[in-house]
Amino acid sequence: MTRLEESGTFTVTSHERAWLKTMLAHPAAAEAFAADTLAKLREVLAPEAELDVARHLIEKARSRERQVYHPHLRPLRRLIAERQGVRLTYAVKDDREYTDHPGLPYKLEYSMVKREWYLLWYRLRQPSLMSTRLQKIRAFAAEPLDSHTAERAQQRIAEAIAARRTEAVIEIVPLYNAELSRILYAFSSFEKSVDYDSGGDLYRVRVSLLGDEIEYLLSKLRFLGRRVRVVQGDYLIHRMRESSAKALARYAEAEPEIEAAAPEERTS
Amino acid sequence: MAKESFDKEIQILRMLALTSGAFTRTQFAERLGISVHTFDKTIRRLKEVLGSMHQHLTQEQSREWSEAIRYSYYESADPLLLFLFRAKSVKASESYRLSLLLSAMDGQALTVMELLDICCSPPSDETATIEEMPMPDEKTIRSDVKYLESVGVIRKESAARPYRYRVNDDLLQALSPEELLDLYDYIDVMANTQLPSVQGYLLRDGLKKHLLRGQAQTHELEPFLYKYHYHSRVLDEAHLFTLLHAIEGRLRVRFLYFSPKSERSYASRNTNPLFERETEGKQQRTLPLKLVYDHQYGRWYLLGHGREGLRKYRLEGVTQIELEDAVDAAGYEDKQAELAEKLRYSWLIDTGKPVTVRARFYHTGLARNFVKERVLLQGQWGQIVEEDDEAFIYEIVVNGTTEIRPWLRSFGSSCEVLEPLQLRREMISEWKEIQSTYESI
Numbered sequence: 016m017t018r019l020e021e022s023g024t025f026t027v028t029s030h031e032r033a034w035l036k037t038m039l040a041h042p043a044a045a046e047a048f049a050a051d052t053l054a055k056l057r058e059v060l061a062p063e064a065e066l067d068v069a070r071h072l073i074e075k076a077r078s079r080e081r082q083v084y085h086p087h088l089r090p091l092r093r094l095i096a097e098r099q100g101v102r103l104t105y106a107v108k109d110d111r112e113y114t115d116h117p118g119l120p121y122k123l124e125y126s127m128v129k130r131e132w133y134l135l136w137y138r139l140r141q142p143s144l145m146s147t148r149l150q151k152i153r154a155f156a157a158e159p160l161d162s163h164t165a166e167r168a169q170q171r172i173a174e175a176i177a178a179r180r181t182e183a184v185i186e187i188v189p190l191y192n193a194e195l196s197r198i199l200y201a202f203s204s205f206e207k208s209v210d211y212d213s214g215g216d217l218y219r220v221r222v223s224l225l226g227d228e229i230e231y232l233l234s235k236l237r238f239l240g241r242r243v244r245v246v247q248g249d250y251l252i253h254r255m256r257e258s259s260a261k262a263l264a265r266y267a268e269a270e271p272e273i274e275a276a277a278p279e280e281r282t283s
Numbered sequence: 284m285a286k287e288s289f290d291k292e293i294q295i296l297r298m299l300a301l302t303s304g305a306f307t308r309t310q311f312a313e314r315l316g317i318s319v320h321t322f323d324k325t326i327r328r329l330k331e332v333l334g335s336m337h338q339h340l341t342q343e344q345s346r347e348w349s350e351a352i353r354y355s356y357y358e359s360a361d362p363l364l365l366f367l368f369r370a371k372s373v374k375a376s377e378s379y380r381l382s383l384l385l386s387a388m389d390g391q392a393l394t395v396m397e398l399l400d401i402c403c404s405p406p407s408d409e410t411a412t413i414e415e416m417p418m419p420d421e422k423t424i425r426s427d428v429k430y431l432e433s434v435g436v437i438r439k440e441s442a443a444r445p446y447r448y449r450v451n452d453d454l455l456q457a458l459s460p461e462e463l464l465d466l467y468d469y470i471d472v473m474a475n476t477q478l479p480s481v482q483g484y485l486l487r488d489g490l491k492k493h494l495l496r497g498q499a500q501t502h503e504l505e506p507f508l509y510k511y512h513y514h515s516r517v518l519d520e521a522h523l524f525t526l527l528h529a530i531e532g533r534l535r536v537r538f539l540y541f542s543p544k545s546e547r548s549y550a551s552r553n554t555n556p557l558f559e560r561e562t563e564g565k566q567q568r569t570l571p572l573k574l575v576y577d578h579q580y581g582r583w584y585l586l587g588h589g590r591e592g593l594r595k596y597r598l599e600g601v602t603q604i605e606l607e608d609a610v611d612a613a614g615y616e617d618k619q620a621e622l623a624e625k626l627r628y629s630w631l632i633d634t635g636k637p638v639t640v641r642a643r644f645y646h647t648g649l650a651r652n653f654v655k656e657r658v659l660l661q662g663q664w665g666q667i668v669e670e671d672d673e674a675f676i677y678e679i680v681v682n683g684t685t686e687i688r689p690w691l692r693s694f695g696s697s698c699e700v701l702e703p704l705q706l707r708r709e710m711i712s713e714w715k716e717i718q719s720t721y722e723s724i
Binding site: 031266 | 510
């Protein structure tokens with residue numbers, strides 16, 4: 016295979032072309048390509064078969080697909096590739112608008128949970144790392160940055176990401192070790208390592224995440240419920256305690272004396 | 284495409300990816316139901332494969348293996364687990380000859396005899412390597428060409444004999460560099476957000492290498508991030524096309540199944556009876572009807588019809604799969620339709636009795652838009668039936684309450700289950716248990 020790469024031959028199998036043809040049927044294709052590019056692609060792929068996947072595959076618990084492509088994606092990805100600066104006009108949560116803020120864009124991020132694109136950028140005025148929905152960007156234009164400013168901004172980005180990194184340790188309650196696979200699948204979207212103590216048959220998951228990902232981790236912890244417990248991470252522990260107290264308060268308001276044992280929860 | 288089965292490698296990789304260094308070699312081997320020797324051998328083989336696929340990784344081979352495949356969001360945009368599929372697509376022992384043939388057919392159409400000539404007189408700088416390689420005969424070249432044509436990498440120039448073959452790279456030829464970048468982005472986005480992914484990742488990988496051979500810099504080709512990916516799911520796509528083929532042809536399949544709850548997930552297929560050991564895997568025979576992907580956990584299921592009726596299997600537990608005989612069309616379609624009906628109200632794959640679940644979601648304060656948006660986004664076919672300033676009521680008919688329960692619980696105190704009463708009680712009891720857990724910390 017290494018040789019194939021060295022020889023410089025681009026190989027593409029019919030399976031791969033069939034996959035591409037199938038994906039070009041998605042409405043996102045119209046936003047991703049200029050009309051004549053799309054026409055050319057469809058012509059080249061005309062002799063290929065399409066994959067039968069959709070007919071035989073059912074997707075469950077999928078988020079509604081709001082957005083796969085966004086018109087800003089193409090121009091913004093080019094600014095990032097050219098390491099250009101940008102001048103942004105955008106709105107925030109409460110719809111306040113910020114006009115003409117200079118910054119350096121560094122990544123475009125798709126949230127699989129919210130099914131929506133975000134621009135990750137470094138704001139030069141009131142410096143900070145920003146994550147702005149493409150949907151909320153009202154206008155933008157390339158803004159040439161001198162190389163010194165650009166380099167410094169890149170460095171700040173790396174520092175800010177490192178500073179936001181935090182860790183938590185989550186223990187799998189041994190009673191639920193039989194569900195290990197399911198529990199680890201639920202954590203598989205995080206950067207993590209697992210320790211196993213064979214004496215106590217105890218699994219501990221050390222999750223490394225950025226500060227703004229804590230809410231997502233919390234929703235996973237509530238999702239798994241009593242199967243896991245946070246053993247390191249004061250803020251997470253505080254929030255789990257608060258969650259359970261508040262949830263119980265909701266139920267207590269309605270009917271003060273309900274007591275029942277929950278049966279086992281299984282999906283497989 | 285190669286006949287080789289990578290079951291053992293896939294099982295090991297999956298476990299490595301999920302447990303990231305939790306186990307020692309012995310513990311690993313025990314859990315996979317293989318000897319430490321076999322484990323070491325498989326790891327060596329994986330390292331070889333990985334080394335030949337990702338040259339940039341070779342200098343890091345001294346690093347721990349689990350470290351090398353560890354998921355790191357900001358550092359790697361390439362799905363590392365993919366390399367196994369790449370290894371699969373061309374037989375290793377023939378890669379030298381195949382690469383010679385492909386570069387010969389890159390840009391010009393050649394006959395089998397012309398290709399044979401090229402293989403017998405390779406460029407002079409290649410002679411050192413060629414000495415170890417036996418000279419191919421016409422039959423070998425014909426079978427190589429047949430193989431390359433069958434996977435679609437080359438195609439016949441015209442119907443006139445003798446056939447002339449060339450590399451099928453129309454995709455590249457048709458597009459300008461600027462358009463290729465758009466194509467690359469589209470493949471990247473679709474492989475990461477849609478199913479299936481593996482073919483798209485392979486295509487992305489090929490195109491990326493092509494663009495890097497040209498003007499492109501690595502950072503230009505990695506502008507996108509995807510948050511919260513179940514990256515090990517690509518391993519579960521290993522059997523996908525075999526099973527789709529079985530469904531399309533109404534074929535029964537036979538496989539060795541390891542329920543994910545069992546401790547072991549692979550059994551060595553020893554021929555020597557002395558090494559025969561008890562395994563917990565069970566031989567299964569089933570008629571595949573549908574495949575289900577569960578976005579909640581990032582897992583694949585096979586739903587089939589066996590002697591006992593409907594059976595559900597997790598794809599990660601399926602190994603040593605073999606195709607068998609076909610069944611007749613009429614009965615098959617009935618079974619498929621019956622299954623589709625049963626799954627209509629499955630939150631995931633539960634085919635139990637449908638119940639109506641009602642829950643009140645509170646959306647006051649900061650969480651106001653967030654809670655409602657999430658319910659609308661993830662609540663599947665459920666509806667918001669009542670709404671005021673403080674809260675709204677969400678209603679859904681689902682098969683059993685087990686599968687929807689974790690989702691409802693994930694909203695914390697923003698969600699109060701109203702009906703059925705049994706589920707409401709279970710929620711209270713579970714919150715109490717969680718509360719007592721954290722009181723003691």
